[in-house]
Amino acid sequence: MEATEQEPLDVESIRADFPILDREVGDGAPLVYLDNAATTQTPEQVIDVFSEYYRGYNANVHRGIHQLSQEASIAYEEAHDRLAEFIGADGREEVVFTKNTTESINLVAYAWGLNELGEGDAVVLSEMEHHSSFVTWQQIAERTGAEVRYIRVDDDGYLDMDHAAELIDEDAAMVSVVHASNVLGTVTPMRELADLAHDNDALILGDGAQSVPNRPVDVTDLDVDFYVFSGHKMAGPTGIGCLYGKQEVLEDMEPFLYGGDMIRRVTFEETTWNDLPWKYEAGTPLIAQGIGLAAAADYLDDVGMDAIQAHEERLTEYAYERLDEFDDVEIYGPPADDRGAVVAFNVDGIHAHDLASILNDHGVAIRAGDHCTQPLHQKLDIAASVRASFYFYNTMAEVDALVDSLDAARDIFG
Amino acid sequence: MSMGSDMYRQQILDHYRNPRNNGELGDATFSHEGYNPSCGDELEFDVKLEGDGETIERVAFRGDGCAISQASASMLSQKLPGMTLAEVKELDRDDVLDMLGVEVTPMRIKCAVLSEKVVQDGAKIYEGEADVDQTSTEDDD
Structure with missing residues (x-):
């Protein structure tokens, strides 16, 4: 799948309803908000x-x-x-x-x-x-x-x-x-x-x-x-x-x-x-x-719940496939084309919280920890994981920003 | 580069990759473990006291978790020998942050102070001042 493929939603005009998505974090990095399973942003209309x-x-x-x-x-x-x-x-x-x-x-x-x-x-x-x-x-x-x-x-x-x-x-x-x-x-x-x-x-x-x-x-x-x-x-x-x-x-x-x-x-x-x-x-x-x-x-x-689901499935599938290209990334859960809009994973040798701290410097907001599912993490035999979660205002370019910023963490911990 | 990555200076990464005093003491005077629920960090410290019953002779620790928690434990394990339990109990958050020598972001303070809390609780239990099974960073001092 290519990031340039036509999308089912007019994400550009949707993003205009969410002024928070334009903000910067840290030293001027554009916000890439991928913590939507924790909480979503609120449109002007609400x-x-x-x-x-x-x-x-x-x-x-x-x-x-x-x-x-x-x-x-x-x-x-x-x-x-x-x-x-x-x-x-x-x-x-x-x-x-x-x-x-x-x-x-x-x-x-x-x-x-x-x-x-x-x-x-x-x-x-x-x-x-x-x-x-x-x-x-x-x-x-x-x-x-x-x-x-x-x-x-x-x-x-x-x-x-x-x-x-x-x-x-x-x-x-x-x-x-x-x-x-x-x-x-x-x-x-x-x-x-x-x-x-x-x-x-x-x-x-x-x-x-x-x-x-x-x-x-x-x-x-x-x-x-x-x-x-x-x-x-x-x-x-x-x-x-x-x-x-x-x-x-x-x-x-x-x-x-x-x-x-x-x-x-x-x-x-x-x-x-x-x-x-x-x-x-x-x-x-x-x-x-x-x-x-x-x-x-x-x-x-x-916006349309069918269109929301379709857009999120494309984002999720794209994120999964891009992350899956790396040998040092382990993704948890069902295959790319059969899941909700979350991708939890770990990068070998980098603790989830360290990864989240470094990604934050690149504006990428993701969750790190046990996501209020300690028994599941015990079953997976991991202490923690990072989780990217998408909503209909996210873009393929933001998925790229997530994946590309992993290199910064690899540089530090490699 | 801003704060988050600044935490991972060479010294922190060195202690994370090659933790000092990692392991167990067969002749420990007391041992104690702790947990940071927000991160999933775990640490267990063994402490051997000198004959005076109050000065730390040696420590060893083992653990699992993020770079900040594990480097903090490693650095603390070097700082403790020669200190008395009274001095250990006087340590506060700033002492730990000074020891780490990096700016720790607010959401990661708990990772940094876990080692200090584990040793302090261990000392208090040993001296009969406290009774906790496992230290948690969610409990206030």
Whole structure:
């Protein structure tokens, strides 16, 4: 593949929406931002919506009779409709705003897990879960006496689906699996896992933190019971995430946080809960962030999720192939043409953190460490790796900048 | 060239490639290990005290991690013999950075100070002042 080949997106005009991409770092090196799996940059259109809220109609929601509160309430509620549409949910009842993916998983773990799990139950995870899921279910299992099982990841980075079918048996109560790995880039067969779970009367939670931003996702097609993702990885603000839950599941579940706005009626004797999704949004919610996230969904749909996925696949394939030319580079995960928009690798003889420090001098921002997946790194038998992750505003030339700057590290450590 | 690459001066790379006092002491008075979760660096130090029970006679260490953490351990292992445990406990971040002799970028300070923290915690445990299984750079002093 050539870097000059025609691209599915007009990246030049897209980049104009992201002023941060023009900045320099260090001694004047142009920024090459390749840490998108950690957080993505925010377009002007989202920043504008955010500041319009604070400039024009900042007020608490669901409380005031006054006009500002009405305007804020409507915008905040409609943001739920927008996100429901974005992921193919039936409506706002199925979309709970949270702080991030981690809080979404914790909400399910506390509200459902603590109440429903016990001795003899199993929670089935994969070996490549992010700590947000791994640690949470491990702790809930310890408290409830449930067992945690881990679906094997094979040498090519794929889930061993025969092993999955073994582990998801009649004892399985919850299957919680990442949809796209933040390290290996593996995209898991979520629908197949959902069918396995449902055949055994288990629920399934899909971690969409690395898939919702990068490819079209339809939770109804996936038939998942829960699906979780973060706003700051999809061109939205920090501090906002989503929990999708099937309406009947969310209706049956106990609340997570108690307080204002999540109640219908409070007396000295008892309290009844508000309608969905507000039952799960206690206290003053993330109003500006929620409205901003809806603006991010608008922006992504304007660009087009199919085009975003196609562009990122080209970037990823090109990065993989260029890195794979070097004998001293080891890449982790599935082949170039079958992965999400991340490439984790190591350069022989150079620790990931040393590599990231040197690349930073060349303006290249990548992640180095265990990427919140220590068990997976233990399995790969490496202490750390560097990870380049792409978004639709990245260019082939930026991939070249990454690959070419590795030579600077080789010069120092060679 | 700006700060990040400035860290990798010849002296740092030399200690990284040829760590001094690398290995184990069969007659160690105490040993202690530590971990830097942000980087994945690991270090274990063996310390042999002189007959007075407070002056360091020899040290050895083994570890795995980035150049900054391993060079820091190697350089510290040369600095420690002759120091008393009281003096070791007085060492602070600036002493370590002075010893390294390079500008360490803020995100890499934890790599630089791991060796110092491991030896200090080892000394405190030996003297009964602390009780930690494993030192972590995430724990505050």
